[in-house]
Amino acid sequence: MKERGILTVISGFSGAGKGTLVKKLISEYDNYSLSISMTTRAPRPGEENGVSYFFIDRESFERNIENGLMLEHAEYQGNYYGTPKEYVEQQLASGRDVILEIEYLGAFQVKKMMPEALLLFVTPPSAEELLRRLRGRNTETEEQIRGRMRRAIEEAVIVDRYEYILLNDDLDTCVRETHEIIQNAKYSVSRNAAFIDQIRKELHELKD
């Protein structure tokens, strides 16, 4: 019915475990491609172009934006980060499902450019659990953790614009459910306008 892949945007509270979720999803099922971001920041030791990021200069990045070649982009600490459209398009056209792990401003830019994108939001079972996970990392100051909690309040405001919540309580369960939600999106009415039009046309031809 639908051979083009599904573009899925995964966002979530910082500390919800979305990085781990995405990594496990991609390693367990072979139909997913992870989108590679483009950035103007300098490569860190060991980072290879086209693997962790596409590294590009500022002028070229700005030209890409102007030419509509970026699905989404943002500036962060003086550098551009974004998602080049071409790779995503190629993957989708070849029938692969593409995963984009980005924050909500980017997610809404993507949804605007590609309304068929599926927006998923990862959350722990409760805010207390979120705080517990953030503290459990032992890598951040209490001030940084408080910053993340304030950010979570902001994110909780806009979560209504996502389609599904991924409740990350047990990771394996969450990975399986995420996979099912993405695969079943292929059957959503809004993503099957072409199939529905085809059936309508055929019915008219066969009616007499």
Next chain:
Amino acid sequence: MKERGILTVISGFSGAGKGTLVKKLISEYDNYSLSISMTTRAPRPGEENGVSYFFIDRESFERNIENGLMLEHAEYQGNYYGTPKEYVEQQLASGRDVILEIEYLGAFQVKKMMPEALLLFVTPPSAEELLRRLRGRNTETEEQIRGRMRRAIEEAVIVDRYEYILLNDDLDTCVRETHEIIQNAKYSVSRNAAFIDQIRKELHELKD
């Protein structure tokens, strides 16, 4: 996250195999209750009250409608048919998922009364296959089959108001996908307003 059951309305082209699909879904998974319709038509030999239908007189049925006790109803060949709200509500409240197999006018009445209802539409892979299945039954005249095809044209117009298409090509696959779609609906953002509000509240309490 969501303990209340999901109410699923299943409609579909006549000949799409929705009866078989619903029967198999209910026998394979034990979380589903099939809603029992109410009717004013006389019981046929072997039909037991509360099993195939709730049998009721015309006056009582009309009183039920007036008192808002019916989720949906229609008149067909001089008899009322409809879905009593109470049984559905009881099942949902106890955490069971309820399946309603009804046509589209009923489906939209249900959606209006219970916006959280999940609307699924069963279709064969093509209109040709639909016609082939209708003819393969060998129980109807060519004129009756043509009537069903005209009806299908009508249904194809309103399929946009459903959420998912169930492509009934291979029955076992379709049963499994239907189950997944219903179970995953529990994670849709629109069905989790209470959980989202709870997280928002907790985040505010924990932020300092």
